[in-house]
Amino acid sequence: MKGLLVFASIMLFLLCILVISIPLGAEPKTDATVTATKACMSFPEPIFDFGFVYQGEDVTHAFKFQNVGESTLKISRVQASCGCSKAEASDTEIAPGAFGQIGVTFRTGGFIGQQTKIIHVNSNDPINPTIDLQLKGEVKIEVEVKPLTLSFENVSKHEQVTKQFEIIQRGEQKLIIDKVTTDKEYLKIDSVEKREQWGKNVYSVKVTLDSNAPAGYLQGRIDVSTNLERRKTILVGVQGRILGDIKLSRERIDFNVPAGTKKASSVVISTKGDNFEVLRVENNIKYLSAEVITLEKFKKYMIDFSVAPEVPPGPIRGNVKIYTNCPGETELTVHIFGRVVEKTTE
Template structure:
């Protein structure tokens, strides 16, 4: 009788252990299934505002805008690359964006050289969103000139026995009135040219004459100091190529 009781007790313990082991296996399988489901989710990139137009700026100012990008998916969103259409524009790429979270793509544009025109740049964003792998952003706005310099690059080219001369005019923008108080010429350039400035009917005339008497070339900049803090210095570039 005692022997039968022991056998029954061992059998009961074995059955209990088997049930516990089976339950743990089910729990582990369920957890693994949940993890696989999470890993097999998909990211979803959403940019509510894909184009931004800034207010009028003075040429040369840096404009900055942060485009908000949100992950409305169920897996991490990765911004793989951010490419701008011009070297004058840079963009900061965000890190990995968790489901339900958001981050910023900060874009900066240098408006130098865009005076009197519309600054318009395209930023291409590449993501791991399979339904929207590429997103196009746009940054644009008007840039006004402080002054119109025509031309802003003078070229003196000819024979050494010729009288080479050129003229540039500087017309102020009524929004930014100024006076030119002085001029400064790069040292190497000053050895090769003469500069005369006069003002007629509110327009500055810069007359540049070559005085190099031998074959050779030169280049440099004439800096024109103004009394307007918005643009204290204007630049006029000069290049000379003297032949026999």
């Protein structure tokens, strides 16, 4: 019994000490209390619906925000989800209670239909270090081009080829094509025909690649002038390749050889037309030599590539030019992508 009284006295003494050590009116700190002393970024409207615009028009908007915290808000990064949009902050440091804005521009060229673009905003807000803003709406088109690019791939020299594209009215304004031109004398506009489809104008344009087109890669454009305010000029791309009389077995050489190996690779040049000759080879690639070997005079040649014996391990890259006396095909290019590696010892 005496022991119990002693134990009870000790516990009462400890309880009194604990009560005295807690200040009157003191409250435990909560997350909300800590947050209030920090920066806090607040966007009243983090989503902006721009409704609809026509393709080619820019959408601009300013997302307004306030620092509702008690410390300076520091914006470290503002990044749009794609390169079609540009976003930047009005200021990178916002005082407590002050306002700022994130300016956004969405370039709609090349986009059709419903679009949603996200803007990521990073700051020193401890609760929301990254806030995502949203720009959404519909991009409409006044005209549709099918296809956007005319392709003349692997057309033989002296061959005449005709392609066609359509320009289709999608908006309410009646589409009228005033003029169609090309930037190449060997690209001819054969015809521009109009028809009506479901109350909309549709134009079919036929383009011919003339037989006098030079051998090599083809890049051009077709300009279509219209009555539309937003699309006064419609551009249609032209690309392709015209195959000449001279055939190069390959335009790119890849090799991976041990140090000390001489032979690297080779290409063969031949013709299916008139006789020709390889006049010279222009090679400025260090440690690589090119030798012309006649396989069949005036018809077939081989360019033999060799690596110098003293070449150190590493890449061997560059372009080699081959010059001929064939009209329209006087210069050919071989792309070299090689590597010399350490010789292994067994």
